[in-house]
Each structure stands twice: as C-alpha cells, then as structure tokens.
Amino acid sequence: MSRIERAEVFVASPGRNFVTLRITTSDGVTGLGDATLNGRELAVAAYLRDHLVPLLIGRDPARIEDMWQYLYKGAYWRRGPVTMTAISAVDTALWDIKGKVAGLPLYQLLGGRSRDGVTVYAHASGTDVPSLLDDVARFLDLGYGAVRAQAAVPDVGGTYGVRKGEGIYEPASTALPDEQPWDTEAYLGFAPTYLEAVRERFGFGFHLLHDVHHRLTPIEAARFGKRVEECRLFWMEDPTPAENQEAFRLIRQHTTTPIAVGEVLSSIWDVQQLITEQLIDYVRTTVVHAGGITHLRRIFDLAALYQVRTGSHGATDLSPVTLAAAVHLDTAVPNFGIQEYMPHAQETLDVFHSGVRFADGMLVPSEEPGLGVEYDAEAAARFPYEPRYLPVARRLDGSVHDW
Numbered sequence: 001m002s003r004i005e006r007a008e009v010f011v012a013s014p015g016r017n018f019v020t021l022r023i024t025t026s027d028g029v030t031g032l033g034d035a036t037l038n039g040r041e042l043a044v045a046a047y048l049r050d051h052l053v054p055l056l057i058g059r060d061p062a063r064i065e066d067m068w069q070y071l072y073k074g075a076y077w078r079r080g081p082v083t084m085t086a087i088s089a090v091d092t093a094l095w096d097i098k099g100k101v102a103g104l105p106l107y108q109l110l111g112g113r114s115r116d117g118v119t120v121y122a123h124a125s126g127t128d129v130p131s132l133l134d135d136v137a138r139f140l141d142l143g144y145g146a147v148r149a150q151a152a153v154p155d156v157g158g159t160y161g162v163r164k165g166e167g168i169y170e171p172a173s174t175a176l177p178d179e180q181p182w183d184t185e186a187y188l189g190f191a192p193t194y195l196e197a198v199r200e201r202f203g204f205g206f207h208l209l210h211d212v213h214h215r216l217t218p219i220e221a222a223r224f225g226k227r228v229e230e231c232r233l234f235w236m237e238d239p240t241p242a243e244n245q246e247a248f249r250l251i252r253q254h255t256t257t258p259i260a261v262g263e264v265l266s267s268i269w270d271v272q273q274l275i276t277e278q279l280i281d282y283v284r285t286t287v288v289h290a291g292g293i294t295h296l297r298r299i300f301d302l303a304a305l306y307q308v309r310t311g312s313h314g315a316t317d318l319s320p321v322t323l324a325a326a327v328h329l330d331t332a333v334p335n336f337g338i339q340e341y342m343p344h345a346q347e348t349l350d351v352f353h354s355g356v357r358f359a360d361g362m363l364v365p366s367e368e369p370g371l372g373v374e375y376d377a378e379a380a381a382r383f384p385y386e387p388r389y390l391p392v393a394r395r396l397d398g399s400v401h402d403w
C-alpha cells in the first residue's frame, strides 16, 4: 500500500509570499497544498514543519477523511486560521494525490461537472470616480460579467481595495503594518455615490459587487445596504465583523441588499448561524483557510440547505493551488454563486504552473489528473520570503479600527 514518504514546506516569494506544502508518496505521486496566511505565513509554515509533518510520514495518503479528523481532533485546541490553514494544506495535497492516482481531474471526484464554467468577478478600483469608471470599463471589455468596485474615499488615505498605481492590488506591502486612517462617515457619504455612478455609466447588464471590508457597525451596515438598494448590488461583502454572527439579524431587518461573508473565517461553526438563519446570501470561505476540500464541501452542503450560495475568496494572496482547487469545487457544487478572481503576477505563474484557464468571464479547471498544478521549487527558491504585514486601520481619533 502507498505511504506518505515526504512532506516539504516551501516558503517563497514569487510575486508575493506563499507557503506551499508538497507531499510525496512511496509510489512517487506528489500532491500540493496552499498554506498561505497573509501576514502570518511563518506561523503556518512552523505549524506544518514542526507539528504536522512528523505525523504525516508513513500514513496512508488515501485516507483523506481519517487524516482530517486525526489532525483536527488530534490538535485538541479547536479551530483558528493557523491550525485550519495547516490542515487545509494537507487535505488539498491528499485530494491532489487521489486525483492523480485515479487519473481524474479533481472535479470528477467531487460529483463531476455541474456547469460549463465558473463565473468570476474582477476587481475594479480607482483613486477617484473617473479612474474607477475607466477600470470598470476595462474589465467589462475583457469579458467579465461581474465587477467589484472600490474607490478611495477623498481625504482619507489608504482606502481598502484601491491599487497604488498600475499592477496588482497587494495590501501586504510593507515590512511593518502600514497604519491607515479611516472615517466611517466620509465612507458612508461617498461610497454610494460611486456605486450609483457605475450603474449610471454602465447600466445593469452585469453584476456589481462591493466590499465593505468589516468597517461598519450593524446599524451603519443596515443604513449602507438600504442606501444602495437602487444599485442592485450582487452583494455587499463583510459589512460588519462576523465574530458576532447574530449581528447580521439587524442588517437583514433593514435591507434587501445581498450579503457575503466568510473570507476570514475558517470553519463551519464560524458560519453556522449565518447560514442556518439565512443571515447571508453567499458564503466566502476558502479551500486554503477553511479546512481544505473536505471541510469546505461540508460548509457548501450546509449552505445549500438554506439557499446560500458559494462566493469564495480568491485574492492573489491565495496561491494558484487554492485557485485551482476552488475552480474544481466550484465546477461541481450545485449551489455555486461566484468566484473571486485576481489574476496572479507572471512571477507567481512562472513558479506555479496551473492549467486553470479564463475565457468569457469564466474560469475552467484543468483536465489533468488531480488539481492540475505543478510547483517549481527550484524557481521558487530564487524568490526568498520577505516579511510583509497587512495594514492596520485607525479612526481619526487614533483608535484602532477593523482594516
């Protein structure tokens, strides 16, 4: 019987920091897992190298569910992004191996194709309304049927989601946390105007999304959601921090603007009330942070019972391994909603060779066995890890706010 013979943890920075797990079996079959946790990468690398890799060697790679239970229950300490990202990486690598052993692309092991392609949304942003509108036009011209719009709030530096100049939006860009000012009233007065300007200019023939990024209180989020109802958003994302899941009842009482939550959450229990009380419309948990394919399927199946659809996080700080796994899962699940898609930098794609393809506003998975991603460790070694932190937001009085 095949055994896990080697488990290597690679920390490298091709385009940006990534942590990648590669498991190799006694039959020479390899599987990849993404273990990247933006701003806390080394914690997950250590969790894997020091605590999980010694447990993997010699175990049966085919026993994916058993491995998940063994690592989850065996930790004793429950949940949390570091533990769940480490478990996610092992789980994803074992699914990659299982696909290769079966000679099937992963989506075939997950129930087969449920749709022709995985609809994605692009990230349009601008330092002001005109540049935002130009960016929206650019993505519509590229064939996207869904676009997220974020614009800098005047006189409030460092608004979330706004690129600095050309290139890819990369929030973790400083060796120490960049402290950025935040003014809720300025945002509440400005954001609805640019979302209206987008509809004014481009109409309603595409999905418009917006990420509030945890910045509002429940009543402020209710006010925002109500104010933008005429924009017919596909969703407003992370309107308020979700540790207190019942806070969303207040938002729900006031507005029909759809709600998406989950990218910072890492287990089914963290979204259980949001789903079972239908407090959200899309669940954004991911392969890399919410327990891999095994656990994410559970979350998506629970969501399906309550007509909650998927809308997984897909920023560039989730590696091409996660994107490939997400597209396989998105291809198969019945309650797919939409997939976030930020194209990775070429430097990243020169290290992660992925078979995922974009066409007509959708992604399609590789037909190669497993995930369809190969990792070039030698090439990656040319890009050493660099300490990078996500920003910290501070209100105008200097107190810390949610970034």
Ligand SMILES: O=NC(=O)[C@@H](O)[C@H](O)[C@H](O)CO
Binding pocket: 038, 171, 211, 213, 237, 263, 313, 314, 315, 316, 317, 340, 390
């Ligand atoms: O919806 N997407 C997002 O909110 C992302 O841009 C997150 O801020 C980053 O992935 C954090 O590392």
Ligand SMILES: [Co+2]
Binding pocket: 211, 213, 237, 238, 263
């Ligand atoms: Co977000």
